[in-house]
Amino acid sequence: MRMLVVDAFADRPFTGNPAGVCLLDGGTDQEADPAWMQRVAAEMKHSETAFVRPVDEPGADFELRWFTPLVEVALCGHATMAAAHALYDTGTVPAGRPIRFRTLKSGVLTVTRDGDGLAMDFPACPPEPAEAPEGLAAALGAEVRWTGRNAQNDLIAELADEDAVRGLAPDMAALGRIDARGVIVTARAAGGGGRHDFVSRFFGARILLGDGEDPVTGSAHCALAPFWAERLGRAELTGYQASERGGHVRTALRGDRVVLSGTAVTVLDGTLRV
Template identity: 85%
Template structure:
């Protein structure tokens, strides 16, 4: 069966966030998918199979090397890009993914030649910062909230503080959260230009390696409503300031967020097991 690696939220190879994409012919065992994801070693691998249903075209599931997750933005973008890029789906047709926990997610090509994903808005609600969070991040923290994905959203003093973070990942793994999203408004003279806010995502409990996700689409389900309220605009652009970096456009539409960006195929091969 076909397996690809797609760099999402970038228009050039070896930037953005790489996702494995496995195009299945039929149902697959969850334990087998978990083993494939562990072999791929990307932050997420998407598994896509066609379904014959009135409301959906494909089933979509996402696995990190360690666990299955309920929502993943960059691997959804990677899956849609793979379906368009291989000619499985015509370029002018929307793709409707049925997911286990996040409903039906629709992806279309946007006017800039990229991909636009219709995702649920997951605004964070204010919480008391968990004990040890500031120490684990190694920074003074401001407003802190939690969303339905069990992500913590932590506002830091400024963009420089977000970019300078070097957290203690072992200590972060002790915090009750799927991930920790750190964010701040763009500096007046941001080094990457053309964005409204910056963020970084640390998933010590679900990611291998250094525990940082390069560009996290699902985090923007929380960041979009968070910054829309503060900046007074529904259409925003975020920059995820990881080593690879990536730009994410967001548009708040009621209870949904349109998350947009570009994607590039860097590997197209055959899975033999």
């Protein structure tokens, strides 16, 4: 079966966030087996691998599931972008047609071509104020101004400024002991007139291999978009995830939905032998 690696939220190879995309034909029981998908994701070792299977349903075109090397996740932005890019790039879906993905826990997600990039309609997941867990500031090595949690059980921590976010070198073992899917750190962008309005980083010691930092996290921006829209007074913003690879995410808050936009690049197109 066809397998691609796509750099999402990237305008050139080896930036943004890489995701595996497995294009299933739905023809075998194995392809529908989540244990098999988990083994493939563990073999790929990307932060997420997306599995796309065509469905014959009035409200959806494809089933979409996402797996880290360790667990299945309820929502993944960059792997959704990678999956849509793969479907358009391989000619599976015509460029002018929206793609409707049926997911297990996040409903139907619609992706459309947006100029040279892709626009994804996701549920907004705003954080609510919450007490900072014991040891959070020490684990981050930085003063925390505000903390909250969202429905995905992400912990959101606002820091003093952009330099504080960029300069973090957290204790990942200590962060892994915090009860959260991941820890999102964020701050308002420095200066004005730049390419982005806020910065962030995402640490998922419990769900990611390697150093535990995700390069660019679409699902985190489902929380960051309403968080910063309220503080900056604008529904349309651009975030920059300041990981080593880095990537820009355009956000547009639309009530209880958020549109995440960006570009993607295919870096590998091959065959998975099973």
